[in-house]
Amino acid sequence: MSKLKYNKSTLSTLEEMFAEMGYMVRYEKGNFKSGYCILKSKRLIVVNKYFPTDGRISCLADLMHFLLPQLDTGLLQREEHLALLPVIESHQPATAAEPSAE
Incomplete structure (x- = not known):
């Protein structure tokens, strides 16, 4: 199993994957x-x-790891997005808790 690569290409791919599944990713100032x-x-x-x-x-x-069970991965069209799914599934999140939602 390959590991997640930490480069701008991977960042763009993750952003595109969320967009294909109906999520908008924004970068804002905040105290999260x-x-x-x-x-x-x-x-x-x-x-x-x-x-x-x-x-x-x-x-x-x-x-993505936490939301994957709820996301419609059938919306993913590009081969590179589908190839990244197993890597994300095996990804060990930095935080043990579920993401906070409002």
Whole structure:
């Protein structure tokens, strides 16, 4: 099983995957304990804008890991997105708790 690569290409791929599944990812200033906040009712994910690329990838991968059972992965069209799913499923989230939602 390959590991998650922490580069801009992976970040773009994760953002595209969320977009294909109906989520909007934004980078904003905020005091999120985990570095991100998700507004499920609006399908909006807000990540701390001061995080470097690897921090952003970690946040999005953690969220994808927790949300994967609820997401419609059938909406994913691109081969690279489908190839990343097993990597995300095996990803060990940095935080043990579920993401906070409002």
